[in-house]
Amino acid sequence: xxxxxxxxxxxxxxxxxxxxxxxxxxxxxxxxxxxxxxxxxxxxxxxxxxxxxxxxxxxxxxxxxxxxxxxxxxxxxxxxxxxxxxxxxxxxxxxxxxxxxxxxxxx
Numbered sequence: 207x208x209x210x211x212x213x214x215x216x217x218x219x220x221x222x223x224x225x226x227x228x229x230x231x232x233x234x235x236x237x238x239x240x241x242x243x244x245x246x247x248x249x250x251x252x253x254x255x256x257x258x259x260x261x262x263x264x265x266x267x268x269x270x271x272x273x274x275x276x277x278x279x280x281x282x283x284x285x286x287x288x289x290x291x292x293x294x295x296x297x298x299x300x301x302x303x304x305x306x307x308x309x310x311x312x313x
Contacts, residue, residue, distance in 0.1 A: 221248070222252060222263055223248075223249040232270055235267065235270070236272060240273035242275045242276075244277045245276075
């Protein structure tokens with residue numbers, strides 16, 4: 207399986223720099239079934255949770271049931287915890303649980 211068929215993108219294909227970029231990312235995700243982004247695909251404001259950009263992006267992906275993965279080389283640079291420093295899955299579970307609670311019901 208190639209990166210392209212897996213839904214990964216290079217920074218020149220899909221970028222989320224503002225709310226107006228989210229529909230393009232959704233379209234790509236719908237076309238490929240999932241989307242893999244790197245830190246280079248995202249603006250610095252994405253990592254400032256008070257901007258709302260990350261939340262709005264994630265909520266759209268949940269609403270459209272598109273799998274989204276974001277690779278960040280150094281999460282601690284953005285106030286995050288690296289998976290390698292987690293002592294258990296419980297460290298990262300609260301965010302995932304919050305997303306699952308907000309999923310729309312199957313209709």
